[in-house]
Amino acid sequence: MNGLRVAVVGATGAVGQVCLGILEERAFPAASIRVCASERSWGKKLWVNGQELTLEEATPELLGEVDLVFIAAGSDTSRELAPIAAERGAMVIDKSAAFRMDPAVPLVVPEVNAGDLDGHRGIVSTPNCSTTPLVMALKPLDEVNRVTRVTVATYQAVSGTGAAAQEELRVQSGQVLGGDAAQPDVYPHQIAFNVLPHVADFLDSGYTTEEMKMVFETRKILHRPDLAVSATCVRVPVMVSHSEAVHLEFEHPMSAEEVSEVLGKAPGVKLLDEPSSKVYPMPFDVAGQDPVYVGRVRRDESHPNGIVMWLVLDNLRKGAALNAVQIAEEMMSKGLLPRGRAA
Amino acid sequence: MNGLRVAVVGATGAVGQVCLGILEERAFPAASIRVCASERSWGKKLWVNGQELTLEEATPELLGEVDLVFIAAGSDTSRELAPIAAERGAMVIDKSAAFRMDPAVPLVVPEVNAGDLDGHRGIVSTPNCSTTPLVMALKPLDEVNRVTRVTVATYQAVSGTGAAAQEELRVQSGQVLGGDAAQPDVYPHQIAFNVLPHVADFLDSGYTTEEMKMVFETRKILHRPDLAVSATCVRVPVMVSHSEAVHLEFEHPMSAEEVSEVLGKAPGVKLLDEPSSKVYPMPFDVAGQDPVYVGRVRRDESHPNGIVMWLVLDNLRKGAALNAVQIAEEMMSKGLLPRGRAA
Numbered sequence: 001m002n003g004l005r006v007a008v009v010g011a012t013g014a015v016g017q018v019c020l021g022i023l024e025e026r027a028f029p030a031a032s033i034r035v036c037a038s039e040r041s042w043g044k045k046l047w048v049n050g051q052e053l054t055l056e057e058a059t060p061e062l063l064g065e066v067d068l069v070f071i072a073a074g075s076d077t078s079r080e081l082a083p084i085a086a087e088r089g090a091m092v093i094d095k096s097a098a099f100r101m102d103p104a105v106p107l108v109v110p111e112v113n114a115g116d117l118d119g120h121r122g123i124v125s126t127p128n129c130s131t132t133p134l135v136m137a138l139k140p141l142d143e144v145n146r147v148t149r150v151t152v153a154t155y156q157a158v159s160g161t162g163a164a165a166q167e168e169l170r171v172q173s174g175q176v177l178g179g180d181a182a183q184p185d186v187y188p189h190q191i192a193f194n195v196l197p198h199v200a201d202f203l204d205s206g207y208t209t210e211e212m213k214m215v216f217e218t219r220k221i222l223h224r225p226d227l228a229v230s231a232t233c234v235r236v237p238v239m240v241s242h243s244e245a246v247h248l249e250f251e252h253p254m255s256a257e258e259v260s261e262v263l264g265k266a267p268g269v270k271l272l273d274e275p276s277s278k279v280y281p282m283p284f285d286v287a288g289q290d291p292v293y294v295g296r297v298r299r300d301e302s303h304p305n306g307i308v309m310w311l312v313l314d315n316l317r318k319g320a321a322l323n324a325v326q327i328a329e330e331m332m333s334k335g336l337l338p339r340g341r342a343a
Numbered sequence: 344m345n346g347l348r349v350a351v352v353g354a355t356g357a358v359g360q361v362c363l364g365i366l367e368e369r370a371f372p373a374a375s376i377r378v379c380a381s382e383r384s385w386g387k388k389l390w391v392n393g394q395e396l397t398l399e400e401a402t403p404e405l406l407g408e409v410d411l412v413f414i415a416a417g418s419d420t421s422r423e424l425a426p427i428a429a430e431r432g433a434m435v436i437d438k439s440a441a442f443r444m445d446p447a448v449p450l451v452v453p454e455v456n457a458g459d460l461d462g463h464r465g466i467v468s469t470p471n472c473s474t475t476p477l478v479m480a481l482k483p484l485d486e487v488n489r490v491t492r493v494t495v496a497t498y499q500a501v502s503g504t505g506a507a508a509q510e511e512l513r514v515q516s517g518q519v520l521g522g523d524a525a526q527p528d529v530y531p532h533q534i535a536f537n538v539l540p541h542v543a544d545f546l547d548s549g550y551t552t553e554e555m556k557m558v559f560e561t562r563k564i565l566h567r568p569d570l571a572v573s574a575t576c577v578r579v580p581v582m583v584s585h586s587e588a589v590h591l592e593f594e595h596p597m598s599a600e601e602v603s604e605v606l607g608k609a610p611g612v613k614l615l616d617e618p619s620s621k622v623y624p625m626p627f628d629v630a631g632q633d634p635v636y637v638g639r640v641r642r643d644e645s646h647p648n649g650i651v652m653w654l655v656l657d658n659l660r661k662g663a664a665l666n667a668v669q670i671a672e673e674m675m676s677k678g679l680l681p682r683g684r685a686a
Contacts (some may be wrong), residue, residue, distance in 0.1 A: 149645050153496035153588035155538050155577065169536075173516055193512075194627035195498050195579060195586050197639050197653045202618040206599060206641030215644065228645035232588040232653065234498065236538060237580050243538050245496035245575040247590070256549060275545040284537035296540050298549030301558065302492050302571035310540045310575065 003031035004328075004338060005066040007090075009058045009081060010073030011035035011046060014163040015095055019070055019321035024049045028325060029332070034062060038073070064088035067338040070324050071095060086122025091337050093124050093324045097209075100125040100217055107220050109323060110330040111267040112139045116221075117331055122339065124327055129319030130154050130199075130210065130233060130242055131217040133292040133311040137246070139222060140266040141259060146251040148305075149228040152214065155236045155243035156199055157283060160315050161186060166239055173237070191237055199233040208233055241283030242319060244311040253305045256297045263294050268318070273297055281312035289314055290322055346374035347671075347681060348409040350433075352401045352424060353416030354378035354389060357506040358438055362413055362664035367392045371668060372675070377405060381416070407431035410681040413667050414438060429465025434680050436467050436667045440552075443468040443560055450563050452666060453673040454610040455482045460674055465682065467670055472662030473497050473542075473553065473576060473585055474560040476635040476654040480589070481565060483609040484602060489594040491648075492571040495557065498579045498586040499542055500626060503658050504529060509582055516580070534580055542576040551576055584626030585662060587654040596648045599640045606637050611661070616640055624655035632657055633665055 006023070010016040016037075023030060035046050036058035044055045056062060058077075063069060063085035071078045071085075071094045078096040085092045099105040106116040107125045112135050117124060127135070138147055158165040165186045172182035172192035182190040189196055200210035211231040219225050236243075264271045270291035272281045281293035292313045300306025313319055331337035349366070353359040359380075366373060378389050379401035387398045399405060401420075406412060406428035414421045414437045421439040428435045442448040449459040450468045455478050460467060470478070481490055501508040508529045515525035515535035525533040532539055543553035554574040562568050579586075607614045613634035615624045624636035635656045643649025656662055674680035 151494060151590050151643070151645060151651075153575075155498070155579070170520060173536075174520055177513060177517055177520070188621040189625060190627055193516075193581055194625055195581055196625060197586070197588070197623050198618070198621065205644075206618060206639060207644070208618075230590065230643045230645035230649070230651060232496075232639070232651060234586075234588065236498070238536055238538055243540070243577075245540070245577065245588075247494050247573065275541070275549060275551075278531045278541065280540050282532055282537055282539060284533055296549060296575070300494070300573045301548075301550070302494055302573035306573070308573060308575060 003029040005032045006030045007034040007066040007069045009036040009071040012037045015072035015320040018316040020048050060084050110326045126323045127217045128213040129315035133313040135221045136292045149249040151230045151247045153232045153245045157238040159240045196235040238283045240287035242315045248307045250305045286312045346372040347411050348375045349373040350377040350409040350412045352379040352414040355380045358415035358663040361659040403427050453669045469666045470560045471556040472658035476656040478564045479635045492592040494573045494590045496575045496588045500581040502583045539578040581626045583630035585658045591650045593648045629655045
């Protein structure tokens with residue numbers, strides 16, 4: 001065969017756009033790419049890989065004519081389309097939360113738990129963008145010194161909400177600089193020059209769904225159902241890249257040097273940790289980069305077995321589109337893609 | 344007597360300006376106010392309380408002619424001027440870090456440890472703006488259930504650095520919105536649409552001086568030299584008000600309801616915690632307000648005796664100028680101000 005027939009559902013969104021760019025950058029072996037979006041975009045054109053493509057409806061027919069479908073269009077769309085595509089023999093790599101906690105669906109970061117792909121039934125989920133950097137840093141450490149507890153505070157970029165949120169930050173920032181009142185629309189409160197301790201929806205427990213995703217997804221990906229995790233997820237006025245202040249507790253004491261040595265060798269992780277030279281990861285620099293950046297690794301002075309660190313990743317790339325494309329690449333190398341079609 | 348002779352050193356700075364406004368707002372019993380600043384401002388005029396004041400040099404003579412000196416002009420200025428003023432019989436309330444950890448200098452948040460004022464020797468320090476909200480929330484809780492460990496991640500406004508940093512955020516934001524590269528000056532890296540895991544200076548331990556202030560000042564103010572504290576201090580593109588994501592561990596389990604009940608009665612603390620109605624403290628709303636706002640109080644699912652919460656305070660008011668003025672008011676009501684002058 002000469003490549004995969006690929007469809008991208010949600011091709012006009014923040015993640016979909018980055019996904020198409022990454023397929024091109026990585027010379028992904030696509031024989032064809034179909035681009036799907038919501039009704040208002042049907043018929044419009046999109047340039048991908050030097051080719052003009054027409055935005056289409058993601059019909060069952062279309063989903064049955066491709067080998068691989070990336071869905072990045074929200075949970076409702078995923079719940080509707082993923083089973084249809086999977087049943088028709090396509091491999092679905094889904095960005096939404098719809099199937100992540102489904103025991104029948106692998107939830108995968110290739111550097112962490114590629115082995116989980118073997119059990120797939122046509123749908124694989126890619127984690128929430130705030131989970132991915134955490135598991136990539138935790139996995140190699142957990143292998144040498146069991147992690148017993150993780151607490152984290154996030155600094156999440158507006159692009160995690162989508163392209164409209166980026167525009168809202170841009171417009172509101174101009175309003176505030178011009179001395180006008182900001183007009184909230186995508187977010188319940190002004191995001192420009194402000195901070196919202198609120199990502200996704202609140203639960204009765206006082207946690208948000210975003211915070212609980214970090215708990216449940218981390219446990220599933222690390223195969224550590226017992227792992228104690230607690231998060232505070234916060235939206236900050238940053239366009240791209242999520243940052244996380246992380247406190248880890250280990251079974252045994254571990255020096256910052258030992259932690260840095262492990263992380264320095266970890267796949268997909270890059271240490272950027274020379275504070276005396278003012279070198280540490282920041283969202284503005286990490287935007288557009290592939291690795292999870294780690295800095296500010298130090299002993300947690302408040303716990304004998306504790307470590308504190310600072311993580312930053314591009315939420316649209318490794319936090320979403322890049323991880324999805326890497327899952328597809330990993331499945332190809334494992335011979336899982338394209339799926340054998342029933343006659 | 345008909346009021347205190349007051350001097351404000353650093354009167355043109357971010358904290359000095361707010362201090363003058365607060366003296367006016369609270370009808371502080373000042374018989375006179377002298378305003379001092381650095382050389383380039385001498386002779387310039389300032390309107391305070393409907394009076395035009397002339398900016399002066401803070402000479403030993405001037406400091407000897409007043410009853411009360413607020414210093415908000417950096418540690419070097421404080422180290423130089425505070426001992427002179429104190430020796431000449433003035434009471435010094437100092438915003439800088441210069442004397443905070445000096446055992447002979449009370450470090451005071453009036454709602455928390457007003458009793459420490461009794462031992463003063465002419466200088467009282469007001470804490471770092473990131474310490475103040477923490478001790479105000481911790482103190483009433485520690486009284487009912489001993490706090491054993493605190494970890495915190497901050498979201499600090501640029502006004503904590505000063506007026507020039509506010510201007511830098513404004514200018515850089517315009518540059519970025521206009522498609523230009525931002526020009527860093529006050530901060531080592533771009534602050535507009537970015538996040539810097541770096542406040543103050545790095546130590547060999549990997550912590551910053553700001554982070555260690557939170558440790559040492561919290562212990563001193565709470566009279567808890569044993570308290571385990573660890574912080575990550577982060578600068579965010581917000582003009583005014585610091586936010587903090589706080590994990591607490593107690594000696595005994597405590598429900599979120601119990602914690603909220605205690606905090607709801609705590610002096611200077613205001614609960615703003617109705618997440619289902621999207622009500623939680625945010626820096627943009629808290630700017631210009633006096634209390635420490637607390638929201639998102641919930642059980643820490645990762646620790647049997649843990650609580651997580653979100654604090655926001657106006658770093659220029661309660662984080663600096665307001666606390667300094669409140670110290671003066673408390674000292675007056677205790678009869679400690681004006682100081683009895685040696686004959």
